[in-house]
Amino acid sequence: MKWSLPENIATYGGKIDAIFWVITVVTGIAFVLVEVGIIWFAVKYRRREGRRAYYTHGNKALEVLWTSVPALALVALGIYSADVWAQIKGRDSAPAGSLMLGVRAKQFEWNVTYPGADGTLGTSDDFVVRNQLHFPVNRPILIQLESEDVLHSFFIPQLRVKQDAVPGMTIPVWFEATKTGGYQIGCAELCGLGHYRMRARVTIHEPDEYERWHAEQVASR
Ligand SMILES: [Cu+2]
Structure with a gap:
């Protein structure tokens, strides 16, 4: 099993690989934060003798934060890759003389x-x-x-x-x-x-x- 990307023999391959790695790092950081949070909370708030559950309706500030940060990240990735998308997949983007x-x-x-x-x-x-x-x-x-x-x-x-x-x-x-x-x-x-x-x-x-x-x-x- 090979972990690296396959050999790149395309003229535009480097641009695609750069986007791939940026997205992998951004989503990788989010993945680690979420998983560590899940495990942390599961351990910290596990059932204990005599401890009562605490009821909450959530936290508005937190919800705004964890909705807007991923939304902004998504828009930023979209803007970052739009140029490459247009060069490769855009209408009539194939070079003359193909x-x-x-x-x-x-x-x-x-x-x-x-x-x-x-x-x-x-x-x-x-x-x-x-x-x-x-x-x-x-x-x-x-x-x-x-x-x-x-x-x-x-x-x-x-x-x-x-x-x-x-x-x-x-x-x-x-x-x-x-x-x-x-x-x-x-x-x-x-x-x-x-x-x-x-x-x-x-x-x-x-x-x-x-x-x-x-x-x-x-x-x-
Ligand atoms: Cu098929």
Whole structure:
């Protein structure tokens, strides 16, 4: 078992990890304070021979305090992360010149649509490869994510990407890898009995290597 985050190979991964750690520390402090309080009170006010219960209707000042502090913390975290959210998930946030690919989830596989020889997605020479996502390193990739049947979730931990695939919707997801290698898409939304085996291989190539792979695929069809 590993406690650290998975390796980060996404250009925006550092920003997401920073938010993750800030939230973990803030909620971690709250968790420790609450748990210590529970144990402290349970021990201090435990039943004792001859001690009578004390009835109270609460404390207004305390209630205002423990409602407003978490509310302010929540708003502060929201403001702190809004910028990163807009850069990654915002409408039309994908950088210009992104390579566009289609990913269609279904029970229990990922079908990836690549542009054909014309290099344009959505034309008649597109081709589909089952459970294999290939793309070049150091170039933004824009996935048009769809689902054929139920809710799935497109999850590549090392790219810090997790996005629900919703039937009837086409959801854009963009990322840019900083490293070549082999990774995996997992489905992060319980989608049926085969959910656990809904995986696909991710292969991140050097640009010329990707061109070669793509040309081979086009030639073989
Ligand atoms: Cu699934």
